[in-house]
Amino acid sequence: MIPRQPDDALDVKHLPTFAFGTRSPMWWGTLGMIVVEGMVFALTIMAYFYLRSRSPVWPQDSLPPDLLWGTVNVILMLASGVPNWWTKRAAEQLDLLRVRIGMAICGLFGVASLLVRIAEFNTLNVRWDASAYGSVVWMLMGLHTTHLLTDTYDSIVLGVLMWAGPLEGKRFVDVAENAGYWYFVVVSWLAVYAVVFWGARV
Amino acid sequence: MKTKAVIDDLAELETTWADPPGWMGVISAVNHKTISCRFMVATFAFFVAGGLLALLIRLQLALPSATFLSAEKYNQIFTMHGTTMMFLFAVPVMQAIAIYLVPLMIGARSVAFPRMNAFAFWIFLFGGVMLYVAFFFDRGPDTGWFAYVPLSSFKYSPGKGVDFWAQMITFTEVSAMMEAIVLITTILKMRAPGMSLARMPLFVWGVLVTSVMVLFALPAVVLASTALITDRLVDTRFYAPEHGGDVLLWQHLFWFFGHPEVYLIFIPPLGFISSIVATFARRPIVGYRAMVIALIATGFLAFGLWVHHMFATDLPPLGKIFFTAASLMIALPTAVQIFCWIATLWSGRLWLRTPLLFILGFFAILLLGGLTGLMLASVPLDLQLHDTYFVVAHLHYVLLGGAVFPLFGAFYYWFPKFTGRMLSETLGRWQFGLFFIAFNVAFFPMHILGLQGMPRRVYTYPADAGWTGLNLLSSIGALGIAVSVLLFIINVMRSWRGGALAGADPWSAGTLEWSVASPPPSANFNVVPVVHALDPLWEPPASPSHVTGLSTRYREILITSIVDADLDHRLWLPASTPWPFIAAIATTILFIGSIFSPWAVVWAMLPVAAACTLWFWPERGMTEQRAATEVAP
Numbered sequence: 001m002i003p004r005q006p007d008d009a010l011d012v013k014h015l016p017t018f019a020f021g022t023r024s025p026m027w028w029g030t031l032g033m034i035v036v037e038g039m040v041f042a043l044t045i046m047a048y049f050y051l052r053s054r055s056p057v058w059p060q061d062s063l064p065p066d067l068l069w070g071t072v073n074v075i076l077m078l079a080s081g082v083p084n085w086w087t088k089r090a091a092e093q094l095d096l097l098r099v100r101i102g103m104a105i106c107g108l109f110g111v112a113s114l115l116v117r118i119a120e121f122n123t124l125n126v127r128w129d130a131s132a133y134g135s136v137v138w139m140l141m142g143l144h145t146t147h148l149l150t151d152t153y154d155s156i157v158l159g160v161l162m163w164a165g166p167l168e169g170k171r172f173v174d175v176a177e178n179a180g181y182w183y184f185v186v187v188s189w190l191a192v193y194a195v196v197f198w199g200a201r202v
Numbered sequence: 203m204k205t206k207a208v209i210d211d212l213a214e215l216e217t218t219w220a221d222p223p224g225w226m227g228v229i230s231a232v233n234h235k236t237i238s239c240r241f242m243v244a245t246f247a248f249f250v251a252g253g254l255l256a257l258l259i260r261l262q263l264a265l266p267s268a269t270f271l272s273a274e275k276y277n278q279i280f281t282m283h284g285t286t287m288m289f290l291f292a293v294p295v296m297q298a299i300a301i302y303l304v305p306l307m308i309g310a311r312s313v314a315f316p317r318m319n320a321f322a323f324w325i326f327l328f329g330g331v332m333l334y335v336a337f338f339f340d341r342g343p344d345t346g347w348f349a350y351v352p353l354s355s356f357k358y359s360p361g362k363g364v365d366f367w368a369q370m371i372t373f374t375e376v377s378a379m380m381e382a383i384v385l386i387t388t389i390l391k392m393r394a395p396g397m398s399l400a401r402m403p404l405f406v407w408g409v410l411v412t413s414v415m416v417l418f419a420l421p422a423v424v425l426a427s428t429a430l431i432t433d434r435l436v437d438t439r440f441y442a443p444e445h446g447g448d449v450l451l452w453q454h455l456f457w458f459f460g461h462p463e464v465y466l467i468f469i470p471p472l473g474f475i476s477s478i479v480a481t482f483a484r485r486p487i488v489g490y491r492a493m494v495i496a497l498i499a500t501g502f503l504a505f506g507l508w509v510h511h512m513f514a515t516d517l518p519p520l521g522k523i524f525f526t527a528a529s530l531m532i533a534l535p536t537a538v539q540i541f542c543w544i545a546t547l548w549s550g551r552l553w554l555r556t557p558l559l560f561i562l563g564f565f566a567i568l569l570l571g572g573l574t575g576l577m578l579a580s581v582p583l584d585l586q587l588h589d590t591y592f593v594v595a596h597l598h599y600v601l602l603g604g605a606v607f608p609l610f611g612a613f614y615y616w617f618p619k620f621t622g623r624m625l626s627e628t629l630g631r632w633q634f635g636l637f638f639i640a641f642n643v644a645f646f647p648m649h650i651l652g653l654q655g656m657p658r659r660v661y662t663y664p665a666d667a668g669w670t671g672l673n674l675l676s677s678i679g680a681l682g683i684a685v686s687v688l689l690f691i692i693n694v695m696r697s698w699r700g701g702a703l704a705g706a707d708p709w710s711a712g713t714l715e716w717s718v719a720s721p722p723p724s725a726n727f728n729v730v731p732v733v734h735a736l737d738p739l740w741e742p743p744a745s746p747s748h749v750t751g752l753s754t755r756y757r758e759i760l761i762t763s764i765v766d767a768d769l770d771h772r773l774w775l776p777a778s779t780p781w782p783f784i785a786a787i788a789t790t791i792l793f794i795g796s797i798f799s800p801w802a803v804v805w806a807m808l809p810v811a812a813a814c815t816l817w818f819w820p821e822r823g824m825t826e827q828r829a830a831t832e833v834a835p
Contacts, residue, residue, distance in 0.1 A: 010395060010732050012760060013751030016771045016835040017828070023770050023835075025314045025391045025761060032383035032417060039421035043455065047425070047440070050451055060446040094834065128438050132447035135438035139429065157815050166825035169832050170773075 018169040020092050020176055030177045034184045037147065041188050044143060045195050048136045052199070060131035064200035066123035070193050073116045077186045080109035088179035091172040096162070099175055103159035106182065110152030117145055124196075137196050144192045147185050154178060212728055215754040219311065219724035221778045230780040232316040233724055234301050237323050239620065241298030244327050245291050250687070251334065252286035255279050257684055260644075264677035266665035276661035277344035278363070282337055284347025285367065289374045290330045292605055293463065296470035297381040299612065300409040302620070304385060306715035306722060307403050309394025309731045311759050312775055314387035317782045317817065322380040324786030329373020332794060336366040343367035346659065348460065349430070351441040351452045356434040365434060365797045371427040372793055375420045382416035385409055392759060393767040394714070395749060396733035403713050403736075404487060405473030407494050411501040412469045418505070419462035426455035436800050450515060457508035465504040467601060469497060471608035472539060475561050478608075478615050479543050481711040482558040483550025486737055489542040496535035496542075503532040513584045522581050529579035533572065540565070555709075556630030560611030563638050567603025571596060574649065589659075592652025598645045610637070610690065617694070618708045622720040623701030629693040633686050640682025647672035647679075712737025730760060733767070756827070771835065774828055781817035788813045 021027055052058045087102025121141065128138035158178055162171065221231040231237065258279050262271045271279065305313055313319050336342055343363040345354040354364045389410045393402070402410075429440040430452070439445035441452055480487045487493060506528035513522055543565075552558070574596040578584050587593060610633075617625050656669050663669050707716040717739055718727055730749040735741040752758045757775040762768060788809040795802025 008745050008747045009750040010746040010748070010769070011751045012749055012769060012772060014833070015751075015760075015769055016833045017773065017831070019761070019771045019835045022764070023761070025387045025773070028387040028390060029315060029318075029383055032379075032386060035417045036379050036383075036421055039418055040425055043422055043425050043458075047429075047451060047455070050454070051440075051446065051448060054448050055446050128432075128436065130439075131445050132439040132442065135429075135432070135440050135447070138438070139432075139440075153811060157818065161819070166820050166822040166829075168820070168825045168829045169834060170828075171820075 018173050020173055024173050024177070026173055026177050027180070030181055034181065038184070038188065040143060041140075041191060044136065044140050045191065048140065048195055048199060051132050051136055055133070058133065059126065059200045060133040062126040062130060062134065065120070065125055065137070065197055067197055069116055069119040069123055070197045073113055073120065074190065074193050076109065076113050076116060077189050080106065080113070081183065081186060083109060084179040084182045088176050091175035091179070094169070094172055096167070099172065100159070100162050103155060103162055103175065106179070107152065107156045107159050110148065110155055113148055114145075114152060117141075117148060133200075137200075140192050140196055144185075144189055147188065151178075151182060151185050155182070211754050212723075215725045215728065216723055218753075218755060218757060221724075226780065227778075229783040230778045232320045232776075232778050232782070234305055234313040234316060234319060235722065235724075235726075237316075237320050238298050238302035241301060241323050241326070242295065244323075244330070245295035245298055248286050248290035248330055249295070250691075252283050252291060253684065253687060255283040255286065257680055259283060260677040260680035262661065263663075263673050265674065266663055266667070266670050268662055271661065273661045274344065277659075278337065278340075278342035280659060281343045281346055281349075281367075282333075285333070285343065285370070286330075287601075288347055288463065288467075289370065290326075290333075292467040292601065293378055294326055294374065294381075295609065296409075296412065296467065296605075297378060297385070299616075300385055300405075300412075300470060301381065303616065303715060304388055304406055304409055305392070306619070306718065306726055307406050307713055308389065308392065308397055309714050309727060309733060310388060310392040311725045311727060311730070312392075312757070313384050314392060315384050316775055317779060318380050319384045321782035321786050322377040322384070324783055325373050325789055326377035328786060328790040329370045329377070329793075332373070332790070333366055333370040336363065341366060348456055349427075350456075351430065351433075351449045354430060355441060362797065365431055368427040368431040368434075369793050369797055371423055373790075375424050378416055379420050382413035382420075385413045386417075389413075390764045391761050391770075393762055394731050394733050395760070395762055395767055395769055397762075398766045399764075400491075401733055401736045403473075404476035404490070404493055404497070405470070407497050408469045408473030408476075411497045412466050415462050415466055415469075415501050415504065419459045419466070421459075422455045423459035426452055426459070429455075431797075435797070450512075453512050453515065454508070457511040458505075460511060461508040462504045464600070465500060468604045469500060471564075471605050471612070472497065474608045474612035474615070475543060475564065476539075477711075477713065478557045478561050478611055479546050480737070481615070481709050482553045482555060482561075483546050484553065484710075485546060485550040486712070486740070487542065488545040488549065489538075490736065492538055493542055496538040499535040500532060503528060503535070507532065510579055510584075513581050514588045519581075526579055526581060530576065533576065536572070555614075556625070556627055556634060557611040557615040559631065559634045560607050560614065563634065564603055564607040564611070567599055567607060567638075567641065571599030571601075571603045575600060587652060589657055590652035591648040591656045591658060594658055595645050595648035595652060598648075602641060602645075607637075610634070615709070616715075617697070618704030619715055619720050619722070621698055621701075622704055623697050623699075624704050624708060625693050625697045625701060629689055629696075633689040633693065636682055636689065637686040640679045640686055642679070644676050644679025644683055647676045651676075707739065712740040714738060772833075774824075777821070777824065779817070781813060785810065785813035785817055 083102055083105040087099060087106055090098035090102055124137060126134040126137060128134050155178055158174060221227045221233050221236060262268050262276060301313060301319060341362050343366060345359055345364055349364060349367060352358055389406055432438040433440050439447045441447050441449050443449065476487050507525060509517060509521060509525040510529045578587060578596060614625050614630055651669055651672050704720045706719055714731060730752060732746050732748055734744040749760060752760060759773050759775055761770045761773050763770050792802060792806035792810055795806050
C-alpha cells in the first residue's frame with residue numbers, strides 16, 4: 001500500500017450529488033438500451049426489405065395497410081414531442097410543479113397513441129400467418145407497440161412517483177431520461193411507419 | 203499506524219457495502235464480487251457439463267459402428283454441447299470475470315446498476331437450468347448449436363426441444379446485453395480520478411470493445427430466435443418459403459451475430475494476456491496505443507465477416523470475395539497484438555509461472571487455429587472442407603486456443619485475488635502440460651479426418667471408412683482433457699481453503715486490483731485512489747494520492763468524466779434487495795410460459811410489471827436522508 005498523508009487527498013465533498021445528460025450514468029444506461037432496441041428495429045427493417053427483394057410481388061397476397069390510423073399516430077407522436085421537451089426542461093430546472101403537469105400530459109399522449117394503435121392493427125389488412133410479408137409487418141408493429149406500452153407504463157409510474165412518492169434530486173434525472181427515451185420511441189415509429197405503411201406501396 | 207477513528211470508518215464502510223447475511227443475502231445480494239463469483243461458478247459448471255457431453259460424443263465415436271448412443275440421443279448431445287459451450291460458457295464467463303475485475307482495475311467501489319447486474323445473473327442462470335431440465339426430460343434441442351431452418355422448423359422438429367433452445371437464447375442474450383450496458387457505463391463513468399482513457403488497463407479496453415460489440419451483435423440472434431419461435435408456435439412465416447419466407451434469412455441473422463460472437467469470446471482473453479504478459483515479463487506492455495487501436499479495429503472488422511460462414515450458399519460471388527478479403531484483413535490487428543506481446547516478452551525478464559505457461563500455450567494453439575482459418579476463408583477450399591471435421595478442428599483450435607487457454611491462465615493469475623489463496627504451482631504445471639498435450643491429441647487428428655472426408659455431426663461411421671485409428675486417438679485425447687480439468691478442480695478445491703496465503707499482490711503486478719486486500723473488502727477500496735500512471739503500482743507515488751469526502755455510511759460512489767476521468771459528481775447506489783431475483787422469476791415464468799401458450803406473454807406481463815415497479819419504487823427513509831444532504835448541480 002502506498003503511504004497516504006491527509007494533506008495528500010483530493011476532496012470531493014463539494015461535488016453535486018446528481019447530474020443530467022451525458023454526465024449521468026443513467027444517460028449511458030438509457031443509451032445502451034436505445035442502441036440494443038434500435039438494432040432490433042434496424043435488423044427487422046432489413047429483414048423486411050430482404051424478404052421483399054426475394055419476393056416477386058409485394059405485399060404478398062394482400063392489400064397494403066390503410067394509411068389513416070398510422071398517419072394519425074405519426075401526428076400524435078410528433079405532437080407528443082412538445083410536452084416531452086417541456087417536461088425535460090422542467091426537470092433540468094428542478095421545477096417540480098411543471099414536471100408533475102408535464103408527466104401527466106406525456107402519460108395522456110402515451111395512452112392516446114396506444115388507443116390509436118388498436119385501430120392500426122385492425123386496418124393492417126393482413127394477418128401474421130398469411131405470409132412472410134404479414135409476419136414481418138406484425139413483428140415491426142409488435143416491437144413498436146411493446147416500446148409504446150412499456151414506456152407509457154414507465155411514464156405513468158414515474159409520474160405517480162413525482163406526485164406522491166418520496167422525492168430526491170435524482171428523480172429529476174429519471175424524468176429527463178424518460179423524456180429522452182420517448183424521443184427514441186417517436187423516432188423509431190417514424191421509421192416503422194415509413195416501412196410498414198409505405199414499403200408496401202412504393 | 204491506524205487510529206481508532208480510521209478503524210471505525212473502515213468497519214462502517216464494510217457494513218455499508220456488505221450484502222445482508224443468511225438466505226436473504228442469497229437472493230438479495232448485489233455486490234459485484236458476489237454476483238461475479240456466482241456467475242463464474244455457474245458458467246464453470248456449464249463448462250463441465252458441456253465437457254461431459256463432449257466425452258459422451260468421443261466415447262460414441264471412438265470405435266466404428268458403435269451403439270453406445272442412439273442417433274437421436276447423439277443429435278441432442280452434440281447440440282447441447284455446442285449450445286452450452288457457446289451460450290452458457292464462453293461468452294458469459296468473460297462477462298462474469300469482467301464484472302469482478304473491472305471495478306477493481308479502475309478504482310471503483312462497484313459496478314454501475316448493481317441491481318441490474320444481479321438480475322442479469324439470475325435470468326442467465328434460470329435460462330441455462332431450463333435448457334438442462336428439458337434435456338434431462340429428453341426434450342433437448344437436436345438441431346445443432348446454430349439450429350438452421352428448415353430443420354429447426356416445426357415441420358421437421360415438432361418436439362419442444364427447439365422451443366427451449368430459442369427461449370434459452372432470449373434468456374442468455376438479454377442477460378449478456380444487460381451486462382454489456384453495466385460494463386460500458388462502469389468503464390466510462392466510474393473510473394478513479396486521473397485514470398484517463400490512455401491509462402486504462404488493456405483488459406478494461408478489451409471489455410469495453412466487447413461490450414459495445416454485444417450491443418450491436420446480440421440483437422440479431424434475439425430477433426432470429428424470436429422469429430423462429432413465432433414461426434413454430436403462432437404460424438408466422440419468416441422462414442417458410444411456401445408462404446413467401448426465406449430460410450437464408452436465418453443464416454444471415456444468425457451469423458451477423460455468430461461471427462462477432464467469436465470475438466466476444468476472443469477479445470476479453472486478449473486482455474487477460476496483456477495483463478499476464480506484462481506482469482510476468484516484469485515490464486509495461488510494449489505498444490500500448492497500438493494494442494488499443496488493434497482491439498478497436500478487431501471490433502469493427504468482426505462485423506464484416508459473417509458471410510464467410512455461408513460460402514456454401516448461393517450468394518453472389520462478388521459478395522463472397524468481399525468477405526474473403528475482410529476475413530484475411532482481421533489477421534492484421536491480431537498480428538499487431540501478437541508482435542507487441544512477443545516484444546514485451548523478449549525485452550522483459552521472464553518469470554515462468556503457470557499463468558504465463560497457459561499464455562505461451564495460447565500462442566501455439568491460436569496460431570494453428572488462425573492458419574486453418576485463413577484456409578477456410580478462401581471460398582474454393584471452404585467448399586471442399588465445409589461441414590467436415592476440418593472445421594471442427596479449426597473451431598476448437600480457435601476457441602480453446604483463443605479463449606480456454608488464456609482463461610485458465612487468467613484463473614491462475616487472479617485466483618489469489620478472488621480467494622486470498624494461491625493455487626498450487628505443481629498441480630498447475632501438471633494441468634497445463636496434460637491439457638496442452640491432450641488438446642492436440644484430441645483435435646489435431648480431426649484436421650486429417652476432415653481432409654479424408656469425415657463429415658461433422660455423424661453419430662457413427664463404418665469400419666472400412668479408414669477413420670478408426672484417428673478417431674480412437676482423438677477420443678483418448680478427450681479423456682486426457684477431462685483428467686486435466688479434473689486436476690484443475692482438485693487444485694481449486696484444495697487451494698480454496700488450504701492454499702498458501704496470497705497477500706495483496708503476490709505477483710508484484712502493476713494494476714490497481716493488486717493494491718487492495720485479497721479477497722477485497724466489500725467496498726473494494728478503503729480509500730478511492732487517484733491515478734497517475736498506466737501501471738500505478740509500478741510508479742512512484744504522486745500527489746494527490748487518494749480521494750476524501752465520500753460517505754462511509756451510504757453506498758456513495760464517485761462519477762468522473764469520460765475521457766480524462768475528471769471529478770464530476772457523487773452518487774448513491776441502491777441498497778441490496780431481493781427484487782431483481784423476484785423480477786427474474788417473473789420473467790422466467792413469462793419466457794417458459796410462452797413456449798406452451800402465446801397468451802403467457804400477456805398474463806405473465808403483469809407479475810413482471812409489478813416486480814419491476816416495486817424494484818424501482820424508492821424507500822422513503824433512504825430518500826429523505828439523501829434529500830437532506832443533496833448538492834444540486
